[in-house]
Amino acid sequence: MVLKDRVAIVTGGSSGIGRGVALAFAGEGARVVVADVQEAPKRGKYYEVDVTTPAVEEVEKLGSKGMFLKTDVADEADVRRMVERTVERFGGIDILVNNAGIHVPGDTQTLSVSEWDRVVGINLRGIFLGMKFAIPHLTKSQAGRIINIASVHAFGGGGGPVYAPTKAGVVNLTRDVALEVGASGVTVNAICPGYIETAAQDYLTREQIEDARERMPLPRFGLPRDIGRAAVFLASDDAEWITGVALPVDGGWLAPL
Numbered sequence: 001m002v003l004k005d006r007v008a009i010v011t012g013g014s015s016g017i018g019r020g021v022a023l024a025f026a027g028e029g030a031r032v033v034v035a036d037v038q039e040a041p042k043r044g045k046y047y048e049v050d051v052t053t054p055a056v057e058e059v060e061k062l063g064s065k066g067m068f069l070k071t072d073v074a075d076e077a078d079v080r081r082m083v084e085r086t087v088e089r090f091g092g093i094d095i096l097v098n099n100a101g102i103h104v105p106g107d108t109q110t111l112s113v114s115e116w117d118r119v120v121g122i123n124l125r126g127i128f129l130g131m132k133f134a135i136p137h138l139t140k141s142q143a144g145r146i147i148n149i150a151s152v153h154a155f156g157g158g159g160g161p162v163y164a165p166t167k168a169g170v171v172n173l174t175r176d177v178a179l180e181v182g183a184s185g186v187t188v189n190a191i192c193p194g195y196i197e198t199a200a201q202d203y204l205t206r207e208q209i210e211d212a213r214e215r216m217p218l219p220r221f222g223l224p225r226d227i228g229r230a231a232v233f234l235a236s237d238d239a240e241w242i243t244g245v246a247l248p249v250d251g252g253w254l255a256p257l
Contacts, residue, residue: 020224
């Protein structure tokens with residue numbers, strides 16, 4: 001168990017990629033705080049249609065300790081409370097996974113200003129807040145790790161005028177904070193998922209899904225556990241000399257570009 005007894009916070013951990021990361025961590029012995037706006041997992045029309053049990057329940061089935069904290073990552077007081085409650089319960093923080101994020105379809109003419117602000121608030125401000133309040137505790141850890149979930153859309157257009165810019169911002173924010181905390185031994189890295197089978201894909205049509213499948217170099221879409229295994233590696237001692245990187249986990253999606 002490469003993460004035995006380490007304390008991890010996973011935002012957006014009730015469903016999708018965050019749930020996959022939380023369960024992967026628990027399977028490696030970590031104590032996991034699932035922070036999300038709701039404890040019940042989201043159920044999609046294409047994927048995760050049968051997911052019903054809360055992530056913390058699955059964490060505990062794996063023999064690890066877990067805790068759910070209702071958290072809006074765009075809210076400063078909520079994020080501060082998330083960190084404080086984690087430290088109160090487990091005595092510190094070793095790993096922060098900033099996973100919470102949303103996508104709102106639209107272009108510059110159909111996307112409202114309030115929708116723009118909401119996506120930026122969750123996808124970018126939320127990551128800043130998580131790091132701001134967790135870093136004082138991570139620097140006390142012998143293995144402090146920050147893992148930010150970005151996207152392959154960080155590397156080019158596509159996904160709309162707010163999603164791609166926020167994910168590009170996550171990559172650059174990751175690099176900047178890696179420089180800030182490097183001397184303390186804390187590593188800061190980003191994972192850039194490609195197409196992952198989660199309820200977040202509900203906005204797509206079946207035709208768009210098939211088009212994406214034809215583009216995929218490997219013969220399947222990604223699963224939340226694929227991101228979970230990458231996160232385990234970056235959180236482990238094996239990655240202690242890796243920081244400031246943006247790792248695509250995309251089935252080869254970016255390879256033709």
